[in-house]
Amino acid sequence: MMKYRLTKKDFTGGFTVTYDEDNESLIELKNTFKYKGQKPDHSQMMSFLQLVPFSQRDLWKIEKDFNIKKMEVNKKTENKELYHRFCQLYNQMVYKHTGMPADWTTAPQAYGTGIHKIIQYLLHSSKEKLGHRATLSEIDTQALQAWEYILNHWEVIQREDEFLTRQIKPMQIASNLSSIIMILRNEARKSTPNQGISSQSKLDDLYG
Known part of the structure; x- marks a missing residue:
C-alpha cells in the first residue's frame, strides 16, 4: 500500500488516501478536513473530492491544490x-x-x-x-x-x-x-x- 496525506492552507485535518501498490488505484480515502473547527459544507467538500485522482501516478496533477506528503506504512520496507x-x-x-x-x-x-x-x-x-x-x-x-x-x-x-x-x-x-x-x-x-x-x-x- 502507498498512503498520502493531502492538506490545504487555512484548513485543519485533510484527506488520507491509500493506493494499491501493484495497480496504483485508489482503495481508501479518509476525511478529517475542518475549517475553523467545522466541517466544510457539502459543495466545498465535493469540490475537494473531485480533485483526488483514482491513480497514484496522477497525484502530481493536484500539487497546486493540496500539500502532498507521503506517509510511512506500518510494514517492512523491504521484501x-x-x-x-x-x-x-x-x-x-x-x-x-x-x-x-x-x-x-x-x-x-x-x-x-x-x-x-x-x-x-x-x-x-x-x-x-x-x-x-x-x-x-x-x-x-x-x-x-x-x-x-x-x-x-x-x-x-x-x-x-x-x-x-x-x-x-x-x-x-x-x-x-x-x-x-x-x-x-x-x-x-x-x-x-x-x-x-x-x-x-x-x-x-x-x-x-
Whole structure:
C-alpha cells in the first residue's frame, strides 16, 4: 500500500488516501478536513473530492491544490525477494574477488544485519531520487540496481582505497557505503569525456 496525506492552507485535518501498490488505484480515502473547527459544507467538500485522482501516478496533477506528503506504512520496507537478491549479488562479488564463498556460517546474524543496513540505505537514497510518485516496486528496483552497480565496480574501490576493499563483510560495507559511492563518483569524473558522460549519467541516475 502507498498512503498520502493531502492538506490545504487555512484548513485543519485533510484527506488520507491509500493506493494499491501493484495497480496504483485508489482503495481508501479518509476525511478529517475542518475549517475553523467545522466541517466544510457539502459543495466545498465535493469540490475537494473531485480533485483526488483514482491513480497514484496522477497525484502530481493536484500539487497546486493540496500539500502532498507521503506517509510511512506500518510494514517492512523491504521484501524477502529483495533481500535474497542483495545476498546473491554480494556472494557473487565475494567469490569473484577472493575465490572463496562468503562465510555466513561464523556470524550469520551479523552478515544478515549488514545486508539489511545496506538495503535500507539504498532504499532511502532511491526514495529521495525518485520522489513521492514512485511505487515501492520502482524504489526496490532502483536500490537493487545501485547495489549491482557498486559490486560490479568493486575493482575501482580496490584500486582507489585498499583499506575499504579489506572491509568486505556486509556490516563493514554498510558503514563505508557513502565513501564507496563517492569513490565511484570521483572515478567517473576522471574518465575520458565520452566514458565520463556515460558513467556519470549512470551514477547520477542511481544515487541522485
